[in-house]
Amino acid sequence: MDFSGIIGQQEIIGNLKRQLVEDRVGHAYIFSGPAGMGKKTIAHIFAGILLCENPQAGAMCGRCKACMLFENESNPDFHTIAIQEELSIGVDRIREIQSDVAIRPMYSKRKVYIVEDAVKMTDQAQSCLLKTFEEPPHYVVVILLADNYEKLLETIRSRAQHLQFKRYTHAQVSQALTERLGSENALIELAADYCDGNIGTALELAGSSDFSRLRNRLFELLPGIAKGRTQEILDYTAFLEDERDNADLLLDIMQLYYRDLLVMCETGNENMLINSDKKVMIKNNARTCCGSGLVSDIEAIGEVRRALKQNANYQLAIDNMLIKLREVY
Numbered sequence: 001m002d003f004s005g006i007i008g009q010q011e012i013i014g015n016l017k018r019q020l021v022e023d024r025v026g027h028a029y030i031f032s033g034p035a036g037m038g039k040k041t042i043a044h045i046f047a048g049i050l051l052c053e054n055p056q057a058g059a060m061c062g063r064c065k066a067c068m069l070f071e072n073e074s075n076p077d078f079h080t081i082a083i084q085e086e087l088s089i090g091v092d093r094i095r096e097i098q099s100d101v102a103i104r105p106m107y108s109k110r111k112v113y114i115v116e117d118a119v120k121m122t123d124q125a126q127s128c129l130l131k132t133f134e135e136p137p138h139y140v141v142v143i144l145l146a147d148n149y150e151k152l153l154e155t156i157r158s159r160a161q162h163l164q165f166k167r168y169t170h171a172q173v174s175q176a177l178t179e180r181l182g183s184e185n186a187l188i189e190l191a192a193d194y195c196d197g198n199i200g201t202a203l204e205l206a207g208s209s210d211f212s213r214l215r216n217r218l219f220e221l222l223p224g225i226a227k228g229r230t231q232e233i234l235d236y237t238a239f240l241e242d243e244r245d246n247a248d249l250l251l252d253i254m255q256l257y258y259r260d261l262l263v264m265c266e267t268g269n270e271n272m273l274i275n276s277d278k279k280v281m282i283k284n285n286a287r288t289c290c291g292s293g294l295v296s297d298i299e300a301i302g303e304v305r306r307a308l309k310q311n312a313n314y315q316l317a318i319d320n321m322l323i324k325l326r327e328v329y
């Protein structure tokens with residue numbers, strides 16, 4: 001196992017590999033960034049290489065006892081702490097680590113601990129972990145995975161190497177999805193656009209029946225709204241009410257629909273469409289649109305998004321948007 005299959009995060013991987021090759025690995029790391037950025041995968045590979053008895057150029061040898069146990073998820077020198085039923089990681093779990101830390105490694109030169117959802121550690125748990133951070137036995141490496149770096153105690157942060165995971169580019173997301181789902185999956189390019197640089201989200205979207213269903217239904221309804229057709233407007237209002245829980249996704253889909261109409265109006269280039277499987281429909285609808293009206297539509301959707309973030313009344317926000325989507329034609 002090595003880093004060669006990882007897409008993106010090359011700066012972080014380069015940094016970790018240099019530390020491995022130059023034998024200057026630290027005792028405490030914080031991998032921060034939103035879920036879906038590869039924190040867990042990269043931490044796992046790093047741990048495997050740290051434990052290998054005979055690592056080669058930043059990769060596990062795959063043959064030693066430590067490697068074989070690691071690949072069977074039964075290496076006693078490797079521990080993962082994750083939240084299960086409970087909502088937080090309490091001091092008891094950290095104490096367990098601490099008593100284990102005191103025991104020397106069995107097969108490797110090191111012992112590695114990964115704390116998933118490290119921000120779920122209570123303050124007491126973090127303070128407890130601090131003791132290990134302050135006086136770590138030479139063989140210990142602790143990796144904290146955190147979606148929000150700021151939520152960790154300053155004392156913890158100041159004693160760990162911070163590696164911040166970056167959002168993926170469109171090309172990286174679509175490459176990752178193609179590798180996992182096969183190139184014939186029609187939703188890959190779309191998911192890559194909708195996912196905000198997050199491979200985890202993109203995978204979810206590409207495999208989500210909701211995503212296709214919501215998009216298909218919206219694409220049936222939206223053209224009628226622009227034309228002010230009463231039935232579609234009523235259906236649309238009812239649909240948005242029923243799908244209130246998916247509001248974010250609905251707004252994303254709408255925004256990209258109007259974005260495509262705008263691209264079609266302004267450039268006439270169908271190769272630039274994100275909803276590339278709906279080219280014909282978008283071309284037809286773009287004929288009756290004007291650029292400035294579409295810009296207002298996109299702004300109206302942005303306004304709803306902001307209003308909902310500030311806990312505005314859902315129905316009111318949606319109704320306001322609907323008025324604006326209609327009045328520009």
Ligand SMILES: [Zn+2]
Binds near residue numbers: 055062063067
């Ligand atoms: Zn090995």
